[in-house]
Amino acid sequence: xxxxxxxxxxxxxxxxxxxxxxxxxxxxxxxxxxxxxxxxxxxxxxxxxxxxxxxxxxxxxxxxxxxxxxxxxxxxxxxxxxxxxxxxxxxxxxxxxxxxxxxxxxxxxxxxxxxxxxxxxxxxxxxxxxxxxxxxxxxxxxxxxxxxxxxxxxxxxxxxxxxxxxxxxxxxxxxxxxxxxxxxxxxxxxxxxxxxxxxxxxxxxxxxxxxxxxxxxxxxxxxxxxxxxxxxxxxxxxxxxxxxxxxxxxxxxxxxxxxxxxxxxxxxxxxxxxxxxxxxxxxxxxxxxxxxxxxxxxxxxxxxxxxxxxxxxxxxxxxx
Amino acid sequence: xxxxxxxxxxxxxxxxxxxxxxxxxxxxxxxxxxxxxxxxxxxxxxxxxxxxxxxxxxxxxxxxxxxxxxxxxxxxxxxxxxxxxxxxxxxxxxxxxxxxxxxxxxxxxxxxxxxxxxxxxxxxxxxxxxxxxxxxxxxxxxxxxxxxxxxxxxxxxxxxxxxxxxxxxxxxxxxxxxxxxxxxxxxxxxxxxxxxxxxxxxxxxxxxxxxxxxxxxxxxxxxxxxxxxxxxxxxxxxxxxxxxxxxxxxxxxxxxxxxxxxxxxxxxxxxxxxxxxxxxxxxxxxxxxxxxxxxxxxxxxxxxxxxxxxxxxxxxxxxx
Numbered sequence: 013x014x015x016x017x018x019x020x021x022x023x024x025x026x027x028x029x030x031x032x033x034x035x036x037x038x039x040x041x042x043x044x045x046x047x048x049x050x051x052x053x054x055x056x057x058x059x060x061x062x063x064x065x066x067x068x069x070x071x072x073x074x075x076x077x078x079x080x081x082x083x084x085x086x087x088x089x090x091x092x093x094x095x096x097x098x099x100x101x102x103x104x105x106x107x108x109x110x111x112x113x114x115x116x117x118x119x120x121x122x123x124x125x126x127x128x129x130x131x132x133x134x135x136x137x138x139x140x141x142x143x144x145x146x147x148x149x150x151x152x153x154x155x156x157x158x159x160x161x162x163x164x165x166x167x168x169x170x171x172x173x174x175x176x177x178x179x180x181x182x183x184x185x186x187x188x189x190x191x192x193x194x195x196x197x198x199x200x201x202x203x204x205x206x207x208x209x210x211x212x213x214x215x216x217x218x219x220x221x222x223x224x225x226x227x228x229x230x231x232x233x234x235x236x237x238x239x240x241x242x243x244x245x246x247x248x249x250x251x252x253x254x255x256x257x258x259x260x261x262x263x264x265x266x267x268x269x270x271x272x273x274x275x276x277x278x279x280x281x282x283x284x285x286x287x288x289x290x291x292x293x294x295x296x297x298x299x300x301x302x303x304x305x306x307x308x309x310x311x312x313x314x315x316x317x318x319x320x321x322x323x324x325x326x327x328x329x330x331x332x
Numbered sequence: 333x334x335x336x337x338x339x340x341x342x343x344x345x346x347x348x349x350x351x352x353x354x355x356x357x358x359x360x361x362x363x364x365x366x367x368x369x370x371x372x373x374x375x376x377x378x379x380x381x382x383x384x385x386x387x388x389x390x391x392x393x394x395x396x397x398x399x400x401x402x403x404x405x406x407x408x409x410x411x412x413x414x415x416x417x418x419x420x421x422x423x424x425x426x427x428x429x430x431x432x433x434x435x436x437x438x439x440x441x442x443x444x445x446x447x448x449x450x451x452x453x454x455x456x457x458x459x460x461x462x463x464x465x466x467x468x469x470x471x472x473x474x475x476x477x478x479x480x481x482x483x484x485x486x487x488x489x490x491x492x493x494x495x496x497x498x499x500x501x502x503x504x505x506x507x508x509x510x511x512x513x514x515x516x517x518x519x520x521x522x523x524x525x526x527x528x529x530x531x532x533x534x535x536x537x538x539x540x541x542x543x544x545x546x547x548x549x550x551x552x553x554x555x556x557x558x559x560x561x562x563x564x565x566x567x568x569x570x571x572x573x574x575x576x577x578x579x580x581x582x583x584x585x586x587x588x589x590x591x592x593x594x595x596x597x598x599x600x601x602x603x604x605x606x607x608x609x610x611x612x613x614x615x616x617x618x619x620x621x622x623x624x625x626x627x628x629x630x631x632x633x634x635x636x637x638x639x640x641x642x643x644x645x646x647x648x649x650x651x652x
Contacts, residue, residue, distance in 0.1 A: 034445070036438065073425070082411040087402035094401050094428035098435065103442070105393070106426045108414035115418065118356065122423070125354075232606045264610060267587075286552045290584060 014055035022051035035072045037101050074311050075128040077107045077119050079135050083229060084257050084285050089134050092304020111137045120146040130311035153310045156199045164317040166306045170200045173324045174207035177280055177296055181250045184332055186278060190223030190248035192237055192258055223248050234261025250278035256285040259293050278332040292330040334375035342371035355392045357421050394631050395451040397427045397439050403549060404577050404605050409454050412624020431457045440466040450631035473630045476519045484637040486626045490520045493644045494527035497600055497616055501570045504652055506598060510543030510568035512557055512578060543568050554581025570598035576608040576615055583611055598652045612650035
């Protein structure tokens with residue numbers, strides 16, 4: 013049976029070119045593509061692409077680590093990554109980790125074992141040590157500030173963004189400000205927590221742990237936060253909510269129980285998801301699709317590790 | 333350098349067992365796993381898993397074809413697929429097709445070239461002929477009725493479901509009923525269109541093309557449908573909306589412009605997404621996570637093609 017080397021020889025091209033034709037890679041001349049297809053037909057060649065990848069070390073697969081597939085924040089990131097992958101003829105291997113470290117390590121091992129060309133980590137549980145252990149095996153790109161580390165990053169300065177949002181609420185006259193985040197211990201959540209504590213310290217205001225809400229990921233989580241606020245003797249008058257979808261849940265429930273937004277509760281979202289525009293949610297715009305696009309391009313760029321900060325924009329609407 | 337056969341020999345196990353250990357597959361005894369790990373360490377073996385897959389023909393990768401990554405319907409399906417994949421130590425290759433046939437064929441080719449063990453097609457553009465051409469290369473599972481074809485399916489009877497929903501609206505007194513779907517020409521959309529026309533024919537009512545809305549996928553699309561209704565001299569009094577997210581957009585916008593739901597416009601959603609519960613949307617419950625789970629299990633099941641219908645439940649709330 014003919015193998016990829018035979019095909020290359022017959023077509024008068026390199027093995028790399030055959031591999032690219034098999035992978036529908038764009039950078040092959042029409043002439044060479046025809047020669048390869050012709051040789052394949054002549055031999056009735058049915059490639060096992062694992063063999064092709066073995067000979068070339070390229071898989072045209074990029075791994076993407078996300079905690080949840082069904083979440084609007086990661087949805088938009090993956091949309092950006094996937095759009096750019098399609099354009100460049102790469103496919104994505106999706107690792108839904110549920111924030112289990114073991115799953116993240118499986119993804120890192122696929123990089124080590126050359127089953128993927130690069131790995132994009134949208135959010136992680138594992139430590140820096142773990143990531144740096146695998147960085148030698150191939151490009152790793154993170155969606156958080158990783159300057160000074162041996163990996164690339166496309167990131168938002170969450171400390172500064174949170175500080176800016178807090179200052180905005182304060183300037184609007186709010187003294188009792190709380191916030192909602194997705195995780196207690198994530199890298200981004202820690203930076204936000206630090207910004208919040210520094211903000212209080214500057215104003216010599218006490219930290220009230222009741223004003224901080226964790227595990228806020230979905231529309232329905234917003235409902236629950238408002239239900240908790242209703243039980244407090246001195247609830248916050250404004251909330252920073254790091255997901256528009258959670259903010260939308262809050263606003264919907266506030267309307268239902270007759271709590272006026274923003275008069276009784278000011279709500280500031282994050283992301284600028286489509287729902288934020290329609291529900292007139294004041295929000296911090298994170299260009300997630302664009303970030304996804306850049307994450308992908310960084311992953312297939314073979315240059316040294318690089319870092320790019322993405323700027324966040326305040327969008328004033330009607331909920332603050 | 334040691335290869336996988338050497339490791340198998342040293343450890344006194346089969347090549348299959350080594351492959352399973354490398355892939356963290358569950359069905360390996362602790363004893364054999366230790367022997368393999370020991371042999372690997374002794375040789376300082378760094379496997380290229382493409383070689384492993386080449387020798388075994390198993391990749392522990394399942395392809396998933398979806399038109400969009402960032403959509404709540406596909407989000408829930410992929411969540412179900414991904415949850416079950418994690419449990420069974422498989423990874424997913426995601427094909428975001430944007431309904432381009434070429435992308436679907438790329439996925440089918442990966443099955444042909446043994447780069448994936450099976451392919452799940454959540455929604456498709458290509459014809460049956462194309463799919464059947466590739467069915468010989470490995471298991472293909474579809475999310476639509478494919479009885480009589482050489483592939484497996486986990487499906488909903490969309491004709492019957494739509495007929496049931498139309499009858500429900502009619503029994504509530506509605507004469508002018510319209511509907512919104514995602515695509516004009518999808519397999520499911522065609523069945524729904526047929527159910528709609530048959531419903532009208534039985535009642536000797538005329539077909540009004542103004543009452544049918546296509547390309548309704550997102551929250552913001554619901555807003556646009558209501559804006560179009562406002563321009564009509566004789567708008568429908570009830571709408572079947574094949575996505576709760578679109579229905580939520582409609583309800584939010586109706587509130588904003590003072591259109592009473594259900595008095596002036598009855599809205600029936602589909603899916604029973606979390607947002608449907610919170611916004612009290614009457615809806616047809618599609619158990620999407622469970623369907624995703626079954627799609628995955630069918631994909632790794634090596635038995636002959638099989639077909640399972642998933643039942644849909646009407647959930648009565650406050651929008652009809």
